[in-house]
Amino acid sequence: MLFEVYKNFSPRLRVFYLIFALLFTALSVGLFYRQVILWPTYLEQEKKQNHRRILVPGPRGNIYDRKGRLLVGNRPRFSAVIYLSELRPEFRRKYIEVVRSARSTNRKINRNELQIEARSAVVQNYLNRINRILNRNDQVDRKEVERHFRQNLLLPKPLIKDLKLSEFALLTEQLPVNFPVQIHTESARYYPSGSRAAHTLGFVGSTFEVPEEGVPGNDLTTVTYKGKTGRSGLERQFDEHLQGTSGGEIWVVDPSGFQYELASQKLPVKGNDLSITIDIDLQQAAEEALGDNKGALVALEVKTGEVLVLASKPDFDLNNLSPYIPNEVYRSINERGAWLNRAIAGLYPPGSSFKVITATAGLQSGAIDLETIFECQGFLQVGNRHFPCNNHRDRGEISFSRSIMKSCNIYFQNAGLRTGVTQISRTARQFGLDQPTGIELPNETHRMIIPDPEYKAARQHGPWTAGDTANLSIGQGYLLVTPLQMAAFTASFARRETRTHPTLLHDPAADPRRIDHGGEKLNLPEELYNGIVEGMEMAVSGRDRGLLVGSGRMAHVPGIRIAGKTGTAQTQVKGEKLTMAWFICFAPIEDPKIAIATVVESTDPDYLYGGGSHAAPVAKKVLQAYFQNKNPSGNNLATR
Amino acid sequence: MNEDRRTLVILAVNGLLYFALNQVNAVLAPLSLHLSLDALYLLFAFLYLKTNQGLLIGFLTALFIDAALPVPFGVHTILYFCTLAALLRMRRELRRDNPRHIVLAAFWSNFFIMLGLSLLVGKGLLAQWDFWLRFCSDLAISQLLLIFLVRWWVDAQRQVLLLWDIDVGSELQQF
């Protein structure tokens, strides 16, 4: 016998039994742990490895004007796309063909290079078929095919983007239903009114940051179709509100990343709509009246502060910025200085339109009253500064109301000197001219200036002089405001309050009496207030021997009582002395409904613009359109 | 010689059935109904003829049917071959003289072919409820007709063969 057999149990074997039992238990526990306890974890891991998520952004909500007319919508953007995952067998066949051909010609075989060649050739074949249908001659970009193959295999590869409707129809009819090339639809922003209210509405840009809420599979590898995000205007301000709810697809993929089964799908949902206060008819009237000029016009509903018009020129056609901004379009807009929304970010000295504030300050302080008379000899010497007055020809004594009517600089400079800079600045601040209005738009400027001695000192421009006060009294000097601020001021003045909060959000159910604009009642006795309004009315409708003679006569609309004030501000732009023509008004005087502020920039130093000649006619067009809408029969509205 | 003749005869009979079935389907078309009685092409050949004869008949009939339809050429061939394989597998268990067995074989063969065709050809339609509703209605009418027709049809084929002095009934013992 080779081995001794121990029939009796040896106690030393116990150790081995113990070790064996321990090891076996450890193994069993380990097995149980792996197979049962970790089962969900492994399942999750497996899911992560072979599941991919495609995020599809939801189209943005529409924007409507106050009458429910579409201002911004979505248009379908059709592209011919190819699903690479369906071409796998063809890629393989072509690759074999290419390798064979390379071998037969003794070409050096670079497998990667040949694979790229094969894939491009297959895609080109399909593109050729589309070319034949559409009568085009597009070529596949090899690098792009490869990049798409490596990075976005789950997404269809676009072959021809932005198909015309006729091309869409041709492909719809002539491509087989089950074919690797299909028509893919995305949404692109669509602006039925073109350039109307372009700055207010704003535009969108592409982004890969697409909201993921509600789309399952957060932990999965995700590829995303490009979404859209607001870049300016309301599109940016209300981006979250307008943004659609993303949809998604979860695909099971094979080890090479090709999709082969749709595991789940959630459809994208359109974003919320937005109803704004703009009246597109008035907006159109304003923009047409501004024509090719540089400038802005803001019209507010006096009681609610709702913005009826927010026009800025030059502008741009929003449709040219969707779905992306071509370089030449960007350059053209840049060169024309059209990106700037002059209505909210354009800073201008208000010129004589500021005289309403000077008058209010003077009357409030008691420095002047309605009977105050000053003498105008065509110029005023204040210290070493010489101020001319070319606004009217008649010289001699001039009354309060006539000074507003004729926009006499000398009267208001004298009144200003009597009132003092502190009171004038305080009144301007009371009307909120030193701060942004808070309109729901991005990029409203914060750089407006209501100057006073502290301001001048802080900027080390020297001590405040009487000449500075005289200059401030007629809306010149350091003073800078935006057209929106002047419109808000005009609306406040029309309501006899100190503040107007302009808003773009339309709420037809809102009760105007309950709207709190954040200001207070204007501290001016009715008689004095009426005195200013009377002067403003005369500026528009004042007659002499039957003829209109006010500075703002070109804004006169027969049948409507309008209180207006012109302004012509001088300013230096890039070393050139240019004029800015202003007109502010509200109407009708008996029950103010609309307040307008408009500014028109001159672009040629040799050609001076005047508030009466260049800004008042623009406002008139808007007033006509407004009252025509209010009274469609137009019986009492004559046009001249 | 007899073997060749029976193949030809059954093929001709299948052709006749194909033609008749198309005429019936043309009449049913305005009602959006469609009869599929594929089992009738196969059953006699598979149950009463030799394997290679059955194969040949199935093969040629399938190609004949496929040629005129918008399906990949050979779909019916594959389905018929699969049915053949199943029938061959059951040949020993099936009692060909038992009418109930014949009806059952026809019923399942036809169901299998219709379902297989739907899965192979339906592609994008499989997820549509309407497709399955139409499938079920076509299936119901086809299966109902099949139950009534199959025994008569098998007998008719036997009678036709008798015209050529071929009595497959007496040959049943071979299997």
Place this chain on the structure above:
Amino acid sequence: MVRKIPHATKPIVLLLGLLLTWLLLPAVFKSYSRAGFFEFQAPLWVTAAEFKNLGDSWALRAHSKKELYETGRDLARLNSAYELKLQEIDALRDELSRLERILVLPSLPRFQYRIARVVRRDQSSWWQQLVIQKGKLHGIPVGAAVVYSGGVVGRIREVHAYTSVVELATSPGFRMAAHFDNDERPVTYQGAVNLPFSSPRGKVMNVPPDVVVTASVPRRLTSSRLGGVFPDGLTIGWVNRLTTSPDGLFQSGQPYLDKNLLSLKEVAVLIPLGTGGTP
């Protein structure tokens, strides 16, 4: 020693062998076989159609002489009315050409037509097609539009020597560009599965959200010339309901098609001028 395959597995082995053989057959062989089998059975369908014609003709013989006279008279009247229409059409064509020349417009696509009898109908849940008695020898091209008095029938999918296969507009595999009456924007029409005992239906997709249809005022869906196959304005069907998609971009609906589409006896194939063969 060769091991015998067990009896139970024999059918499976046989099946696998057959399937493998079939799969390995070259595609050319299969396509030739297919064409051969089709051409082989085509006379069967044509003969059947001829028999049907004969039957119809014999049925007509049963009419009395008086009935035939009356029918002949009605026919003559119809013919004169059509003659008049033809003259009007010719005049309109001339006017159209004149305007095209003046305005330097591209001329509208023009078609010649071939009338063809339907010799076979295949309308199941899987496919919807017709076989017509005109083929390559009659100048029928693949992809040509097929129409009837009620509008669109479908499109030529296969052309054989003297028969052609038409994919019906009700077939799920059929898709074309369409538009609604008085709205030129193209939408997509696609065939759909027909439910038993109901009118044939299709699907209309990519309908702009501002298109309005109601059950009380259904709108006609017609062919669009933009697709390049069908002339403009041929009726496809009627739509009485549209549903907006969740993304709000489009609406979709189910047009109801003419029931006669499923029992057509004669159709016309439209051949774009300059592409067809000789009549």
